[in-house]
Amino acid sequence: MTTQQLRSLVLETPAASPTDIHRHYMNKLALETDVADVHYDRQHGLDAFVLIDVRSAKAYEQCHIPGAINLPSSQIGEEMTANLAKDRTIVVYCWGPACNGATKGAARLSALGFQVKEMLGGIEYWRREGNDVAGTLGQSANLVG
Template identity: 70%
Template sequence: MEKQTYVSLVLETPAAAPEHIQRHYRNKLAMETDVADVRSDLEHGVKDFLLVDVRSEKAYEECHITGAVSLPAARINAESTAEFSKDRLIVVYCWGPACNGGTKGAARLAELGFQVKEMLGGIEYWRKEGGSVEGTLGKIAPLIG
């Protein structure tokens, strides 16, 4: 019986050239941000972006990031965004890593001509990292919709 040779699952596909890797990660950073960066900016008074909660109105009412505005992803259209400036970055968030509401919201806003980034981790990681929240239930609000 021949011994089978193990083939590395990591190495079976060669890595891209460094310039392609750099471009990939720069592009990723151009479309995403994280809880720590958003929180740091807000704590330092940065007001150059609009933070938008794309979850349901009920979820927003119960608990949302302090200072965020509510605009459920399904309601994003030209009329609902008429007062938003296209010169100001919009940062969207939803429930957490398993939620694609932020992705849907970002795609809809981009289709309307807005600059947008998705905040990875959503309100779940915002709360895990001790970020400030407000709403009728605040910190005791459920983390599911």
């Protein structure tokens, strides 16, 4: 019987240098934020960013983060963003981890010259963490679109 030597699938590609790893994660943090950080800032009156819900107007009407404005990702363009200040960072969110609406919104906004971060987890994780919501259906609204 022959014995087969196993190789590590994890280490098949060597890990990057600590410097490269640090750069990667700092770049990632420059592009993303999470529900807890957004909640903390809003809870403490830190309003240095604009929070935008990029879901449909109907979804926003039913349930959204208090203080967020609605700008569906498919409608983002120069005319729809004329009122937004380019010197304030924008944080976008959509339904949740399985939704790429916030990614699309961030791409469109950045193409127009805005600094943007995507809120990981979207409205789904905002609600899962027990944070307040506004809207006609509030907590009884669908968690996904």
